[in-house]
Amino acid sequence: MPGNNYCPPLTPRSRLERLLRERELRKSSRYIDGNKDAEYNDSFISENDVQNEEEFAETAVADERPRKQRLLVVANRLPVSAVREGVDSYHLEISVGGLVSALLGVKEFDTRWIGWAGVNVPDEVGQRALTKALAEMRCIPVFLDEEIVNEYYNGYCNNILWPLFHYLGLPQEDRLATTRSFQTQFDAYKKANQMFADVVNKHYEDGDVVWCHDYHLMFLPRCLKEYNDKMKVGWFLHTPFPSSEIHRTLPSRSELLRSVLAADLVGFHTYDYARHFVSACTRILGIEGTPEGVEDQGKLTRVAAFPIGIDSERFIRALDLPEVQNRMKELKERFAGRKVMLGVDRLDMIKGIPQKILAFEKFLEENSHWRDKVVLLQIAVPTRTNVPEYQKLTSQVHEIVGRINGRFGTLTAVPIHHLDRSLDFHALCALYAATDVALVTSLRDGMNLVSYEFVACQASKKGVLILSEFAGAAQSLGAGAILVNPWNITEVAASIGYALDMPADEREKRHQFNFKHVTTHTSQEWAATFVSELNDTIVEAQLRTRQVPPLLPNKVAVDCYSKSNNRLIILGFNATLTEPVDGLGSGGQIKELELKVHPDLKEPLKKLSDDPKTTIVVLSGSGRAVLDKNFGEYNMWLAAENGMFLRLTSSEWMTTMPENLNMDWVDSVKHVFEYFTERTPRSHFELRETSIIWNYKYADVEFGRLQAKDLLQHLWTGPISNASLDVVQGGRSVEVRAVGVSKGAAIDRILGEIVHNKGMKEPIDYVLCIGHFLAKDEDVYKFFEPELPSESSPMARAMISNSYRPSSLPRFSASKSGSKASHYKKQRSLSNIEIDRASDRASAWRQTGRDRISLNEGSSVLDLKGDNYFSCAVARKRSSARYLLKTSHDIVSLLSDLADHSSSPST
Ligand SMILES: O=P(O)(O)OC[C@H]1O[C@H](O[C@H]2O[C@H](CO)[C@@H](O)[C@H](O)[C@H]2O)[C@H](O)[C@@H](O)[C@@H]1O
Ligand SMILES: O=c1ccn([C@@H]2O[C@H](COP(=O)(O)OP(=O)(O)O)[C@@H](O)[C@H]2O)c(=O)[nH]1
Numbered sequence: 001m002p003g004n005n006y007c008p009p010l011t012p013r014s015r016l017e018r019l020l021r022e023r024e025l026r027k028s029s030r031y032i033d034g035n036k037d038a039e040y041n042d043s044f045i046s047e048n049d050v051q052n053e054e055e056f057a058e059t060a061v062a063d064e065r066p067r068k069q070r071l072l073v074v075a076n077r078l079p080v081s082a083v084r085e086g087v088d089s090y091h092l093e094i095s096v097g098g099l100v101s102a103l104l105g106v107k108e109f110d111t112r113w114i115g116w117a118g119v120n121v122p123d124e125v126g127q128r129a130l131t132k133a134l135a136e137m138r139c140i141p142v143f144l145d146e147e148i149v150n151e152y153y154n155g156y157c158n159n160i161l162w163p164l165f166h167y168l169g170l171p172q173e174d175r176l177a178t179t180r181s182f183q184t185q186f187d188a189y190k191k192a193n194q195m196f197a198d199v200v201n202k203h204y205e206d207g208d209v210v211w212c213h214d215y216h217l218m219f220l221p222r223c224l225k226e227y228n229d230k231m232k233v234g235w236f237l238h239t240p241f242p243s244s245e246i247h248r249t250l251p252s253r254s255e256l257l258r259s260v261l262a263a264d265l266v267g268f269h270t271y272d273y274a275r276h277f278v279s280a281c282t283r284i285l286g287i288e289g290t291p292e293g294v295e296d297q298g299k300l301t302r303v304a305a306f307p308i309g310i311d312s313e314r315f316i317r318a319l320d321l322p323e324v325q326n327r328m329k330e331l332k333e334r335f336a337g338r339k340v341m342l343g344v345d346r347l348d349m350i351k352g353i354p355q356k357i358l359a360f361e362k363f364l365e366e367n368s369h370w371r372d373k374v375v376l377l378q379i380a381v382p383t384r385t386n387v388p389e390y391q392k393l394t395s396q397v398h399e400i401v402g403r404i405n406g407r408f409g410t411l412t413a414v415p416i417h418h419l420d421r422s423l424d425f426h427a428l429c430a431l432y433a434a435t436d437v438a439l440v441t442s443l444r445d446g447m448n449l450v451s452y453e454f455v456a457c458q459a460s461k462k463g464v465l466i467l468s469e470f471a472g473a474a475q476s477l478g479a480g481a482i483l484v485n486p487w488n489i490t491e492v493a494a495s496i497g498y499a500l501d502m503p504a505d506e507r508e509k510r511h512q513f514n515f516k517h518v519t520t521h522t523s524q525e526w527a528a529t530f531v532s533e534l535n536d537t538i539v540e541a542q543l544r545t546r547q548v549p550p551l552l553p554n555k556v557a558v559d560c561y562s563k564s565n566n567r568l569i570i571l572g573f574n575a576t577l578t579e580p581v582d583g584l585g586s587g588g589q590i591k592e593l594e595l596k597v598h599p600d601l602k603e604p605l606k607k608l609s610d611d612p613k614t615t616i617v618v619l620s621g622s623g624r625a626v627l628d629k630n631f632g633e634y635n636m637w638l639a640a641e642n643g644m645f646l647r648l649t650s651s652e653w654m655t656t657m658p659e660n661l662n663m664d665w666v667d668s669v670k671h672v673f674e675y676f677t678e679r680t681p682r683s684h685f686e687l688r689e690t691s692i693i694w695n696y697k698y699a700d701v702e703f704g705r706l707q708a709k710d711l712l713q714h715l716w717t718g719p720i721s722n723a724s725l726d727v728v729q730g731g732r733s734v735e736v737r738a739v740g741v742s743k744g745a746a747i748d749r750i751l752g753e754i755v756h757n758k759g760m761k762e763p764i765d766y767v768l769c770i771g772h773f774l775a776k777d778e779d780v781y782k783f784f785e786p787e788l789p790s791e792s793s794p795m796a797r798a799m800i801s802n803s804y805r806p807s808s809l810p811r812f813s814a815s816k817s818g819s820k821a822s823h824y825k826k827q828r829s830l831s832n833i834e835i836d837r838a839s840d841r842a843s844a845w846r847q848t849g850r851d852r853i854s855l856n857e858g859s860s861v862l863d864l865k866g867d868n869y870f871s872c873a874v875a876r877k878r879s880s881a882r883y884l885l886k887t888s889h890d891i892v893s894l895l896s897d898l899a900d901h902s903s904s905p906s907t
Contacts, residue, residue, distance in 0.1 A: 070208045071109035071531060074200055076153065076216035078139045079104055081118035088129035090119075092137070096346070096381050096422045099213060099238050101449055102308050106527040109209075114140045114199050120149065142199050144192060151188030153216070154386045155181065161215045163389075164250060165239045166350040166444040171389065186252050190219050197223035204231065209531050212263070214238045218256045221263035234534040235263040236306065239446040240472070241273040244280035253284050260301075261294060264541065265534045267306040269447045269472040274305050282702045288731075289702075298548060298877035302537045306530050307476055308447050309521040315456040316519075318429045327430030335434075338413075339500055341376045342435040344428070344450045345442075346383040347390065347420070352441035352468065352486040353380060353397050357416065359441070359492035361404045364415060367497060371408055374500065375415060376439070377431065381422040394420070432457035437464045437499045441486035445471035451481070455514045462511040464499035466492070476521065480514035549873065552883035554894055557768065557870045562901040564766035564868060565613055568754070569898075570747070570780070572771030573620035573627070576874050576891065577601055595622065597630045600892045604899035609634040611902035615754055615764075619643055619743055619771070619780070621735070623688045624653055637754060642737070642777065643746020644690045646753060656749050657690060661738050666692060668719035669736050672711060680707045690741045697732035708734055728776050735774075743771075744779025755861055763863035768898075769881075770891060772874040781871040781881045784864065 079100045080092040094100065095118065103113075117134065121127050121143055134141050144152070160178060163170055170178050197220055200210060212220045212235045221233045247253055257280060260266055268274040278289040287296040293303035318324050331340070341360070345351035360376050380397065384390045397418070405414040423431065432438075438454040448471040455465060455477065467474055467481035474483055482495045561567060571577055579598045597605070609616050616636035620627060624640040624647075631638055631649065638647050647653040666687070673685040673694045683696040683704060694711065696704030711734055715727065720736065728735040754760075767784050771777070873879035875886060885891055 068108070068110040069531065070205060071111045072114060072200060072203065072208050072210045073103060073111055073213065074114045074196055074210060074217060074220060075099060075103070075213035076116055076157070078113055078115040078117050078134065078141065080134070080137060080139060082121075082130055082133075084119060084121070084126065088125055090130055090133050092133065096383075101453075102310065102523040102526065103213075104311070104523075106523055108524060108528050109531065112138045112140060112203065114196065114203065115142060116144050116149075116153075117141045120144075120146045140199060140203055142196050144195065148188055148192050148195075150386070151185045152192040154384065156185035156189040157216045158384050158387050159389065160185065160250075161218075162239070163349070164246060165215060165242055167240075167242055167246060168349055168443065174389070182251055193217055193219035194223050196220055197227065200224060201227050204228070206230075208232070209234065209534055211236065211531070211534075219259045221261075222259035225262040232534055232538050233263045234265040234267065234530060235260055236267040236530065237273065237277075237446070238269070238308070240270075240444050241268055241277045241280070243276050244283045247276070247280045248284055253280070257281055257285055261296065261299075263301060265302045265304070265530070265537045266293070267304055267530055267533075269305065269307050270475050271305045272475075273446075273472075274303050278303055279702060282705075283700075286701055295877070300541065300544070302533070304533065306526055306533070307472065307521065308449070308526045309523050310449055310452045310456060310518065311523050312452070312456040312519045313522075315429055315432070315453055316459065318426060319433055319457060319459075321426065324426050324430045324433070327427060328434050331430060331434040335375055337373065339374045339436040340434055341374060341437045341439055341496070342431060342454070343376065343378040343380075343439050343441075344431075344454075345378075345380060345440075347380040347394055347397065348383055349389060349393055350442055350444050352443045353378065353393075354400055355443070355486045355489065356439055356441040356492070357397070357400050357404060359486075359489045360416070360439075360496065361400075361407075362489050362493035363496040364404075364408050366493065370497075370500065371415065372410070372413065375413070375417060377417045377419075377435075379419050379421075379423060379428075379431075382420055428453070429457055433461065435463050436461070437466060437496065439492075439496070440465070440467045440471060440473070441484070441492060442468045442471045443486055445473070447472035449473075451477055452518045455480075455511070455518045458511055459515065462504070462507045464502055464507055464510065465514065466495050466499055476517055477514045479517075480510035480512070544878065547878045549879055549881055549884050552870065552872050552885055552890075552894065554897060557894065558897045558901055560868050560870075561766055561768070561898050566760065566762055566764050567614045567766035567768070568751075568764045569608065569614060569616045570767070570769040570771070571616065571618050572773055572874070573618055573622055573630070575772035575888075576770055577605075577618070577630075579888065595626060595630070598888055598892060601895060604892070604895040605631075605634055605636075607899035607902050607904070608895065609636045610904055614902060615758065617750060617754070619746070619750070621688075621691070621693070621743075621777075623686070637750065639746060639750055641688050641690050642741050642743050643750055644741055646750055648757060654753075656746065661690065662724065663690075663738065665719055665723040665725060665736070669715065672714050672719060675714075676707055676711045680704060683707070691735055691737040693733055693735040695733045699732075701732070704732060726776070728774055730774050742779065743773060743777035744783060747780050747783050751861065760861070763861055765863050765865070766868045767862070767864060768870045768872070770872045770874060770885060770894075772876070778873075778880050781873075781879070784862065784869050784871065 077095050077100065079095055081095045082090040082092055085091050094104075117130060117139075119130075121130055121141075122145065127141075127143055131141055159170075159174075160182070169175075196217060200220075201224070204210065209232045210224060212224075212233065214237060217235070221235050224231050224233050241247070247257075250256070260277075261281065266274075266277065268277065278294055281287055281294045282289045285296070287294060289295075289303075290300070292300060294301045319328075343353065343356055345353055347353065357376070357378070364371050364374075378401075382394070385394075401416050401418045405416055408415045432454045435454065435458075438451065440448055440451050442448055445468065448467075451465055451467055451471065451473045454463070465477065465481040467477060467483055468486045469478075469483045470486065474481070482499055484492045484495050486492060574595055577597050578595050605616070608614055616634070617639055618627060618631055618636060619639040619642075621642050622640060624638075624645050627638040627640050634649060636649055638649060639645070640647075640653075644657050645653050645655050669692055670685075670687060673692060676694060677683050677685050680696055680699050680703065682698040682700075683694065684698075685692065685694040694708075696708065699707075708729070712727070712729075715734075715736070720727065724739045726737045726739055726741070728737060769781060769784065771780070773780065870883060871881040872883045872885045873881035874884075874888075874891065876884065885894065
């Protein structure tokens with residue numbers, strides 16, 4: 001596949017930097033273009049609007065400028081709909097709808113549009129002719145036959161997803177029929193999405209950005225990524241995304257979410273919709289929402305809000321055109337002496353047209369003096385006319401309009417002018433400009449661009465916008481609009497009165513707020529921001545991928561093991577040597593809380609621990625009793641409570657705890673933990689000697705996380721505000737530890753004790769360290785890294801040479817990794833241990849440490865030859881370990897292999 005001309009910019013240092021630079025670039029590219037009108041040359045639509053095929057083609061066949069990024073816009077509907085006129089000729093018309101309007105304003109990119117032309121073309125001749133006609137407009141058709149359109153578009157998209165996403169339940173009488181036809185419609189939906197994907201794949205060039213749009217194409221990101229996982233794929237939803245409680249009623253709920261998550265970037269009009277989506281992923285799929293999006297097994301899908309805008313300049317300029325001026329004059333004359341109210345909607349249930357008309361009726365009912373002084377012009381664009389619900393709505397609206405006009409009309413005038421048709425751009429602009437009050441009463445609406453367009457055309461009249469609080473636009477235009485609940489007819493009627501009587505200065509003020517917003521948040525900005533964010537997301541994902549360690553090469557690890565003579569194996573316990581735990585078992589039952597060694601590991605552990613050349617340490621956050629119970633039978637070292645307690649299974653426990661470790665905070669933290677445990681079903685807490693941990697891994701994930709946030713707030717403001725503690729947040733836990741309690745801080749003391757105890761004569765020449773450790777404990781991996789700076793290198797630290805030590809105390813500092821601050825912090829906690837000699841147990845520990853045997857003078861305890869060190873993080877996405885092990889199955893397999901290469905004491 002040939003690459004396109006787009007040259008990605010140098011990797012920016014920060015997201016903000018990149019966005020700023022791109023904004024500058026955009027500005028300067030406009031400058032280079034010479035004048036603003038030149039921008040239109042690259043768009044799908046000209047300033048004068050495209051009313052016929054020739055004009056459209058002329059504007060669309062723009063030169064390809066090398067600087068522009070290729071953008072494949074994939075939407076169900078092309079910006080033009082085709083009507084067949086002959087065997088190989090078509091009439092092309094601009095499609096009506098917010099999605100098309102917004103994307104027509106996008107000119108920053110070298111754009112191709114892939115979608116359905118709204119016509120069934122079964123024959124090859126017709127398909128070829130239409131493809132050719134559309135190609136001139138940079139449109140690429142997806143041919144859907146009638147059956148697919150019926151099942152996919154009319155059925156699954158518009159009869160199931162559309163009402164669901166707009167919180168409109170299905171009408172009772174249709175519910176069962178829909179339930180029955182659900183599967184076939186969903187199959188057609190998937191099939192149609194694959195057909196879109198096939199066309200994209202055919203036209204895709206390396207470096208293209210593929211931007212999928214709307215609820216029709218939720219399956220598309222997955223199809224595309226399955227074909228080519230390097231594709232940059234974004235998905236944007238133009239409708240609301242409902243609360244997860246609504247989404248979870250959908251039989252295909254999980255499949256759809258997972259498919260969308262295949263995209264790199266997922267966008268919504270508002271934060272609410274984005275939040276609902278993340279919450280659906282968490283509640284339905286059980287995967288984690290992060291501040292950036294949704295993360296599943298290392299793959300981050302960025303989720304964000306990108307409120308759409310309009311090409312406001314186009315509307316503003318149109319008002320000066322003679323054609324528009326003439327129409328405005330006509331309207332003024334036609335409705336002289338009457339205030340004009342306007343509704344412009346597709347004839348769709350979500351637009352609340354009956355509610356709007358009923359509110360207007362109530363207003364006329366209660367305000368007789370307005371009856372001959374106001375008119376409501378309702379443009380109701382026919383849409384989805386093959387869907388029975390839409391047909392019913394048409395009759396319903398006609399009936400209400402007829403009744404009201406009959407009730408309040410006169411021989412010469414009617415209060416409602418209802419048009420079942422669409423208007424062209426100029427007629428629409430004139431109408432917007434001539435309007436006194438625009439009435440948008442959507443029951444739910446992704447954004448609602450009509451409200452933006454009205455505002456853009458009101459620079460001189462400064463009319464009032466009455467806007468449903470359930471339209472996405474309410475969040476952006478709420479400052480200037482009168483917000484209403486469309487279901488509350490009394491409120492809407494009162495707002496109509498308020499709007500009609502509004503004094504000029506208030507209208508002016510309100511208009512200014514909104515005009516500023518509409519003219520600064522344009523469709524160009526919207527698209528540019530989305531694509532820029534998508535590019536950023538890809539760069540960040542690449543950086544993240546580089547941080548992901550490779551999988552452990554088992555064979556190498558086993559070979560090195562068999563060739564070495566003095567090996568050290570450090571193993572975590574929880575999620576390392578236990579059986580896999582995935583929250584609730586089937587039927588919502590809690591799995592056993594008690595941690596147990598994976599049964600398949602018992603034998604390998606036995607063999608390994610019996611090998612005289614191998615020393616095993618289980619280094620765990622768990623308490624002593626848990627380790628005793630699970631590992632008491634083996635010949636190994638147990639390091640409980642993150643290494644604060646140490647024991648060779650044949651000996652007693654020793655402690656490394658500093659005697660003056662302040663544990664006064666425990667009771668008050670415990671109270672907080674008790675409180676949250678009682679209120680968070682299936683959570684529990686564990687009180688250890690040096691820490692206390694609240695665990696919600698069996699609780700409802702999302703609720704657990706909310707509770708964890710609250711819990712932290714309670715802690716920070718209360719019991720721990722003055723204490724010297726570490727609060728460590730795990731995936732599903734909150735742990736409070738005394739400062740200095742960490743696996744990394746403990747490892748050198750453990751190592752010293754082992755060397756001393758074993759009377760080691762030769763250096764450790766192989767280290768394997770496996771754990772599912774918290775980030776805070778990951779410094780244990782770095783401890784053995786030979787290539788670390790010499791002044792703090794663990795090799796140097798582990799140098800057991802009396803001449804090397806200034807004092808008789810072995811100064812095994814904790815860790816060299818991380819910032820200076822963390823270095824000092826750990827130093828401090830260790831020196832606490834070293835300085836305080838009051839405790840017998842602690843001094844017993846130090847005694848063993850001090851008297852540790854040395855190897856040959858000056859020689860190192862560790863001699864890993866660079867490569868004989870295998871640190872492995874288990875089921876982690878990012879880690880400072882050298883390698884990854886994915887599952888407990890991998891651990892079983894590795895330790896079994898090592899066991900097979902071990903020798904028993906007698907051999
Ligand atoms: O293509 P149709 O089935 O005839 O429907 C027309 C479009 O309706 C929806 O528009 C939405 O997008 C607007 C722009 O983002 C937004 O302002 C509005 O609130 C939405 O309803 C639909 O989402 C589009 O896919 C359709 O093309
Ligand atoms: O006769 C009409 C009526 C509406 N529109 C356009 O249709 C879009 C409607 O978008 P909106 O976001 O308000 O709602 P949607 O129809 O997409 O749900 C707006 O851009 C209107 O300018 C149009 O071109 N001709």
